[in-house]
Amino acid sequence: MSEISFSDPRELLEQSDLIAGRDEIGQALDRMAVEINAHYGDSDIILLAVMTGAILPATWIATRLNMPLRMDFVHATRYSGQTQGGELDFRVPPRLNLQDQHVLVVDDIYDVGLTLELIERYCLARGARSVNSAVLVRKQHGRETAGELPRFIGMDVDDRYVFGCGMDVHEHWRHLTELRALEEGE
Ligand SMILES: O=P(O)(O)OC[C@H]1O[C@H](OP(=O)(O)OP(=O)(O)O)[C@H](O)[C@@H]1O
């Protein structure tokens, strides 16, 4: 995917297609929450949001969960506002002690999986009792992926650069409640 040039963020929106509307996103979140509630029952968990992309999905999921829950975040990025991924840049570690805790890592998207794999490993190294991941979106492609698939997945999307629902395109449009994809070739 080539990098795009734009002078106004509105151009990015104009050069995109709707992938999933607000209702479809809500239904995906509902399904995930049913699975997560069933999996953990009444066990305490730490919901660890991967900033910045998880800012909306983590909030949306947390409000649908029933167990005692503490929220924390890590700030890690592999894309830094670009559409091509690089090394993981771990900027802020978790604030809470993960020792003996059930940790649910929540992210917006699973692409090649490197971000989640590294964060899951980090949590285990910090003594977490269990670590699972939940993502709103899993991108389908033939590229090699790292680690295991997230246990909880909201929806699958084609291999296109998507944004909205926390996900950015050059740091814009994270706040959309719908999911959009850049036009092919952008
Ligand atoms: O499966 P991967 O190929 O590792 O990609 C997934 C990661 O990419 C995005 O983060 P990004 O680095 O763009 O940072 P952001 O959350 O600040 O947007 C997204 O939020 C995931 O964390």
Ligand SMILES: Nc1nc2[nH]cnc2c(=O)[nH]1
């Ligand atoms: N915003 C965004 N971030 C990603 N990180 C990995 N894939 C994507 C994607 O399609 N969109």
